[in-house]
Amino acid sequence: MNVRRLTQNEYFDSDTVSRLCFHSRTEIDEEAERVRPREEREDWGAFDDDGTLMAHIINNHYEANLNGRLVRMGGIGAVSTLPEYRSGGAIRAIFDRLLPYRRAEGETISCLYPFKHSFYRKFGYETAASVTSYEMRPQALKGFTFDGKARMYPNNCDADDFLRVYEPFSKRYNLSVKRTSDMLKRSYLHEKPLAQRRFAYLLSARGADIAYVCFDDQWNEPAARLAVTDIAWTSPEGFRAILGFLARFEADYGTIEMILPTDINLKLLVPDAYEINAAKLNGNYMLRVVDVQRALETLVSSIRQPLCLRVYGDEIIKENNGTWIIGPQGVQRTDAAPSIEMSLTALNQLICGSTSFDNALLRGDISVNAGSELYGDIFPARPIFITDRF
Numbered sequence: 001m002n003v004r005r006l007t008q009n010e011y012f013d014s015d016t017v018s019r020l021c022f023h024s025r026t027e028i029d030e031e032a033e034r035v036r037p038r039e040e041r042e043d044w045g046a047f048d049d050d051g052t053l054m055a056h057i058i059n060n061h062y063e064a065n066l067n068g069r070l071v072r073m074g075g076i077g078a079v080s081t082l083p084e085y086r087s088g089g090a091i092r093a094i095f096d097r098l099l100p101y102r103r104a105e106g107e108t109i110s111c112l113y114p115f116k117h118s119f120y121r122k123f124g125y126e127t128a129a130s131v132t133s134y135e136m137r138p139q140a141l142k143g144f145t146f147d148g149k150a151r152m153y154p155n156n157c158d159a160d161d162f163l164r165v166y167e168p169f170s171k172r173y174n175l176s177v178k179r180t181s182d183m184l185k186r187s188y189l190h191e192k193p194l195a196q197r198r199f200a201y202l203l204s205a206r207g208a209d210i211a212y213v214c215f216d217d218q219w220n221e222p223a224a225r226l227a228v229t230d231i232a233w234t235s236p237e238g239f240r241a242i243l244g245f246l247a248r249f250e251a252d253y254g255t256i257e258m259i260l261p262t263d264i265n266l267k268l269l270v271p272d273a274y275e276i277n278a279a280k281l282n283g284n285y286m287l288r289v290v291d292v293q294r295a296l297e298t299l300v301s302s303i304r305q306p307l308c309l310r311v312y313g314d315e316i317i318k319e320n321n322g323t324w325i326i327g328p329q330g331v332q333r334t335d336a337a338p339s340i341e342m343s344l345t346a347l348n349q350l351i352c353g354s355t356s357f358d359n360a361l362l363r364g365d366i367s368v369n370a371g372s373e374l375y376g377d378i379f380p381a382r383p384i385f386i387t388d389r390f
Contacts, residue, residue: 001090003097006043006056009034014043014056014078021080043078044098046090055081055090059098059110060390063178065171066109066352067298067382070178074102074290075390076112095123099290099316108294109352111175111287113389120286124314126348128287129175129384131259133279134266138226138250140275146244148205154191157202159184162212162232165202169232173261173385174352175287187388188214188230198229203241211238213245223254230387231258239264261385285386287348292320295351296331302378303328307371310338311347320344339370353382 006014012034019026045056060075081090102110114120117127151157159181166184170176185191190198197217202209211233218225226249233239246256260266262280267273289295292311306327314320321344325334342350343365349355357379360366368375 001049001054001088001093002047002051003093004045004047006045008038008040010045010053011038011041011043013053014045014058017053017056017082018078018080020082044094046093048085053082054085054088055079055094057091057094057098058390059102062388062390064109064111064386065174065176065178066295067174068171068301069298071108071294071298072106073175073177074107074110075177075388076110077390079112092123096316099123099288103290103317103319106294107290108298109287110290111285113284114286117283117286121345123288124316124344124348125286125288126345127283127285128348128352128354129285129386130262130283130354131281131385132262132264132266133257133259133281135255135257135277136270136275138247138253138256140270140272141243141247141256143271144240144244144247146203146241146248148203148210148241150245151202151204152193153189153200153202159189161202161209162189162200165209165212165234165238166232168234172383174382175285175384175386177386177388179388183388200230201245203238203245205237205241210234211241213242217253220254224252226253226256228256228258231260243269259387261383263383287352287354289320289344289348289351290317292322292344292347293324293331293333295347296324296326298351299326299378300328300330305374307374307378308334308336308339310341311344312341313343313345313365337369340366340368340375342366350379352384353380354384356381 042059043056045053048054057076058078060077062073062075063070064073079091112120162184163181166179189200190196193199200214201212203211213228214230216227216229218227231242233242267276267278270276303326306325308325310323312321323334323338324331346360346363346365350360357375
């Protein structure tokens, strides 16, 4: 088996693998597609001895917020293997090459949306984020009002206006990615909203932009559904403005669907909690630490006295196994006896705050040898929110 990074003239073949595996029914002109100019991307493939592309993975490049720092993050996507080559180890072979390479390139974490958690846990990933999905009629939000100004993109507003709202919002949430105006336009801001039925509204009050909401207009019997795809606010007033604005759509939609970070409980904020259906979506996002030392460096500001931590269980990046002293001055390897030991997958959850330390102890792969009173403050549960797809 040969594993390597693909060249641009091989992207059509890797896209074909993905189209087959992800049930794409889009008709394409193969001749035109093969010669169409494409942006360079990090696309890895596994080939059999005859040179046939069996499987591929795309690693998308991001910066993500981790404990108040921006770190380099890989967004794993398009993981796919042709059916005739499955169970042959092609994906494992790609991860075995890709992950050490990304560590050498300065990546700190790698994230993905799993189809099956146990599959990706074999490569060191662990469940890392949850959101709460809400469904309600617009009338359920009637307790909120919005008296400011709303502008629908692209009328009298541009992507930079949305970005200025997103940037302070995203800093409050671990794993939120740093965006550019182009990223917003590719995913959430559409130039022909009426034709595409995909809308984005910028909300302002007293001359300042305080929130935005992006949503898809989805046909659904017996009435259309408003499905929120992205949301951000700069203050509590901005959050209330979003709810008040959505309440205006009583005549247009039968239901509203939206996801919110788990640190916000919408049922406690509305006039009648029974009018809100809520479901916590656990495990729709997985994370893997690619460089343990860089990840631990994001904790330095919360360390009051040196901590000796041993990490074990990384079968792909052996350099991640070892013991580190974490102190106010930084992180360095040590041969000292650890005060706490944990598996890589336990660290994956604790480093981003997807669970509290007390809850993580229930996993069974964390051993506390000393200083048990310290770890709750070092590894607290933190708010996490990410809507970017890859």
